[in-house]
Amino acid sequence: MAAAKKIARKNTMRFQIQWDTPNNGPTFSEAFAAPQSQEISVTEAIQALVKALLKVQPKSAQDAALPAVLKQIEFLMTRPPSGISVQGNSNSAYFTYGRYRDARVDVENLYGTNLRGY
Numbered sequence: 001m002a003a004a005k006k007i008a009r010k011n012t013m014r015f016q017i018q019w020d021t022p023n024n025g026p027t028f029s030e031a032f033a034a035p036q037s038q039e040i041s042v043t044e045a046i047q048a049l050v051k052a053l054l055k056v057q058p059k060s061a062q063d064a065a066l067p068a069v070l071k072q073i074e075f076l077m078t079r080p081p082s083g084i085s086v087q088g089n090s091n092s093a094y095f096t097y098g099r100y101r102d103a104r105v106d107v108e109n110l111y112g113t114n115l116r117g118y
Contacts (some may be wrong), residue, residue: 011039011112015052015072017065019103028055031110039083040114045076049107061097068095068105075107076115083116084109 010033018027030052056062071093089109097103
């Protein structure tokens with residue numbers, strides 16, 4: 001019997017901006033997977049987070065989310081050199097948007113050790 005091949009997984013993170021989640025409100029998401037055998041750098045994470053922000057509609061929501069995005073950038077910048085490695089690790093920054101109490105920007109580590117370098 002041949003040994004089963006281990007399938008290599010790519011280090012992956014997801015960046016989301018969302019509100020009104022109890023009512024299936026909008027979610028603007030950007031996932032990023034590092035090239036094989038590499039981790040996601042802080043610079044790559046920030047670029048993906050900004051891509052998620054640029055998807056947000058309407059523009060008023062994008063403007064409202066900006067302070068929370070900046071807080072998440074601060075969070076990302078403080079991760080090196082240890083990085084984050086816990087699968088499912090999530091960090092949320094909340095923002096004011098309309099009547100929604102759950103408006104937030106999420107940074108999620110889905111797989112691997114990431115953010116050890118810039």
